[in-house]
Amino acid sequence: KQxxxxxxxxLSVPEGENLVLNCSFTDSAIYNLQWFRQDPGKxxxxxxxxQSSQREQTSGRLNASLDKSSGRSTLYIAASQPGDxxxxxxxxxxxxxxxxxxxxxxxxP
Amino acid sequence: xxxxxxxxxxxxxxxxxxxxxxxxxxxxxxxLYWYRQTLGQGPxxxxxxxxxxxxxxxxxxSDRFSAERPKGSFSTLEIQRTEQGxxxxxxxxxxxxxxxxxxxxxxxxxxxxxx
Numbered sequence: 001k002q003x004x005x006x007x008x009x010x011l012s013v014p015e016g017e018n019l020v021l022n023c024s025f026t027d028s029a030i031y032n033l034q035w036f037r038q039d040p041g042k043x044x045x046x047x048x049x050x051q052s053s054q055r056e057q058t059s060g061r062l063n064a065s066l067d068k069s070s071g072r073s074t075l076y077i078a079a080s081q082p083g084d085x086x087x088x089x090x091x092x093x094x095x096x097x098x099x100x101x102x103x104x105x106x107x108x109p
Numbered sequence: 110x111x112x113x114x115x116x117x118x119x120x121x122x123x124x125x126x127x128x129x130x131x132x133x134x135x136x137x138x139x140x141l142y143w144y145r146q147t148l149g150q151g152p153x154x155x156x157x158x159x160x161x162x163x164x165x166x167x168x169x170x171s172d173r174f175s176a177e178r179p180k181g182s183f184s185t186l187e188i189q190r191t192e193q194g195x196x197x198x199x200x201x202x203x204x205x206x207x208x209x210x211x212x213x214x215x216x217x218x219x220x221x222x223x224x
Contacts, residue, residue, distance in 0.1 A: 032211050043217040089151050093211050099151030
């Protein structure tokens, strides 16, 4: 059974820091991995999707990598800003999404 | 492309009542998914449809829950005899799987509070 774990569960940093959020999964037979952002009480916003044949994806200050053989993905946030404060979720696809429990990020000025 | 929409956005109901939620997927998306998210947890899969066929149901989907997608377009999720443990955010997503793209697009969710 696929299980997804995210570390750390919570993170509080000053503005400007570069951050690494970690995601691990137990079964490497995945199609894709996707990172989402969720603001309190809101739905999910897709950040990056990495297809199984890819090793990384970049969007602006965000970079996500995928290592299927080790069952790990990292989300790198450069030059963090207070507006980045949210919960970040990773999820893996066979056909339905299996989510981790998220990393709650707070960036203070 | 107006995105995935869900209605209502918020629902407060008393224990024992029935509730129904609606999800409208992105047009031409043939797959539709329902997830449930409780406070502090990641979303958990409930069920999904390909066109009008319900292909998989999680064991989280007790017999009080039923989902339909009658014409392969919008979907409804009904909860009968609600319990306080049903309080959660119910999320809907849609996709059009292809070799190049399995991405799911999420709606804003329906927050259910059972009192």
